[in-house]
Amino acid sequence: MMRVVDLFSGCGGMSLGFENAGFDVVAAFDNWKPAVDIYRANFRHPIYEKDLMDSDVSTIVRDASPELIMGGPPCQDYSIAGKRQQGERANLTIRFAEIVTEVCPKWVVFENVYNIERFGTLPKMKSMLKQSGYGLSACVLDASRCGVPQARRRYILVGCLGEKDGFLDEILVRGLSEAQMSVRDYLGEKLGTQYYYMHPRSYARRAVFSVDEPSATIRGINRPIPKNYKRHHADAAAIDDGVRALTTKERSYIQTFPEGFKLIGSKTNVELAIGNAVPPNLAKYVATCILDYLHNYMN
Numbered sequence: 001m002m003r004v005v006d007l008f009s010g011c012g013g014m015s016l017g018f019e020n021a022g023f024d025v026v027a028a029f030d031n032w033k034p035a036v037d038i039y040r041a042n043f044r045h046p047i048y049e050k051d052l053m054d055s056d057v058s059t060i061v062r063d064a065s066p067e068l069i070m071g072g073p074p075c076q077d078y079s080i081a082g083k084r085q086q087g088e089r090a091n092l093t094i095r096f097a098e099i100v101t102e103v104c105p106k107w108v109v110f111e112n113v114y115n116i117e118r119f120g121t122l123p124k125m126k127s128m129l130k131q132s133g134y135g136l137s138a139c140v141l142d143a144s145r146c147g148v149p150q151a152r153r154r155y156i157l158v159g160c161l162g163e164k165d166g167f168l169d170e171i172l173v174r175g176l177s178e179a180q181m182s183v184r185d186y187l188g189e190k191l192g193t194q195y196y197y198m199h200p201r202s203y204a205r206r207a208v209f210s211v212d213e214p215s216a217t218i219r220g221i222n223r224p225i226p227k228n229y230k231r232h233h234a235d236a237a238a239i240d241d242g243v244r245a246l247t248t249k250e251r252s253y254i255q256t257f258p259e260g261f262k263l264i265g266s267k268t269n270v271e272l273a274i275g276n277a278v279p280p281n282l283a284k285y286v287a288t289c290i291l292d293y294l295h296n297y298m299n
Contacts, residue, residue, distance in 0.1 A: 002107070005029075005061050007052060007071030007096060011038040011273040013255065014070055014111065017283025019043075021291060027064045029057065034269035035276070041262040052095055058102040068290075069100050070109035072278060093121045097128040104132065106161050109286060111278055114140045114153040126157070135163030139172050144180035144214040146285035148256050149187065151180065151214040154278070156286055160293075167297075171289045183211040187253060195237040197245045199223040208235035208243050215254050220275030222251060222267075248274070256281035 001024035006015045009028035019025050028047040030036050036049045050057060061069065073092035093112075100108045108129065116122050126136060136159045143152040158168050183191065191211060198216050200207045207229070209215055213236070224245050231238055246254070248270055252263060256279045263270045 002067045003065055004068045004070060005064050005066040005105075007061075007069060007099065008073050008092070009035075009039055009047060009071070010277050011035045012042055013257070013277035013280050014072065014109075014283045015039070015043060016257070016261075017278065017280040017285075018070070018287045020280060021284045021287035023068070023287055026066065027061070029061075032273075034265045035273045038262065038264055038270070038273055041264050052092065052099065058099050061099060062103045066103065066105045068107035068109065069103060069105045070111070071096050072111035074276075091121075093125050094128070097125040100159075101128055101132040104161070107290065108134060108157075108159040109290075110155075110157040110159075111283075111286075112155045114155050116155050129159050130165075133161050134159035135161075135165050135167050137166055137168035137172060139169065141172070141176070141282065141285070142180070143279050143282045145176040145178075147177075147181065147186075147281040148254075148279040149181045149183045149185060149214055150216070150218060150254050150279065152217045152279065152282070154282065158286070158290065168289060168293055171292050172286075175285065175289065175292075180214045182213050183209075183215055183254065186256075187211070190253070191246070191250060193242060193244060195241060195243045197225045197229075197239070197243050199245075200232075203230075203232070206232040206234040206236075208232070208237050208239065210236040218251050218255050218275050220272035222246070222248060222271045251275075255279045 001022060004018055004023045004025045006025055006028040009015055009030045015025045015028055026045050028039060029050055029052060031051045033049060036047055039047045073096050136157060138157040140153050140155050143150050195208055195210055197207055198209060225239060229239055237243055248267060252274050255274055255277055
């Protein structure tokens with residue numbers, strides 16, 4: 001099994017997905033204690049609660065002898081939900097590249113919000129990786145075509161030492177499903193409701209969804225239905241048609257965390273950890289693409 005280190009692991013979505021695909025995740029790093037606590041409750045390998053800007057991180061990662069380093073640096077500064085400017089978090093993308101190029105594993109996987117391509121940090125990171133000998137493949141994946149019942153678009157970059165740019169492009173899109181996965185496709189009747197409320201970024205957006213479509217992107221907040229909510233023209237139903245908000249656990253299901261995944265901590269922190277996580281099934285899709293390339297294309 002390929003040894004993997006997960007940087008910026010959060011509560012473990014990437015780690016779980018890669019483990020489910022057959023990879024050996026040997027260590028993880030994150031600097032937010034609530035996410036570290038959840039991660040520690042669900043995995044046997046160590047997670048280091050550390051600021052990745054610390055100078056000793058590369059040494060710890062190197063000692064784990066990873067063949068693949070993966071990570072999704074905090075994306076608030078890139079996200080359409082937040083400020084469209086680059087700040088300290090954006091510099092963590094460069095820090096991710098520094099650690100990778102210092103350790104030089106065979107493989108690297110980078111995940112982030114789909115609109116990261118608008119910012120200047122990404123070309124800098126790619127340039128650093130290319131100068132270290134990595135061939136790069138990148139695309140934006142819709143999680144709902146990768147086994148996740150959620151319309152969630154994410155930027156994925158995969159690098160491999162000694163390969164040509166674009167080496168994984170065809171494989172990354174070949175396995176995508178033609179149809180988006182609905183909540184019912186994934187959960188059946190588990191939610192026990194036809195319609196549910198998900199608090200929108202703004203009331204210019206719809207908030208009521210049917211289980212017969214993908215959910216909207218799971219975010220880090222989960223608010224109840226406002227008493228004065230006015231129906232949006234695109235809502236799947238009226239609030240008085242038995243609509244309810246989803247529970248924290250139900251939102252973790254839509255992120256494709258399994259029933260047995262332990263969600264410890266305050267409700268606010270757990271919701272944020274779930275919303276920030278990479279859906280495990282999306283991570284598994286990417287991991288499976290790498291395995292496909294390893295088994296069928298590499299000498």
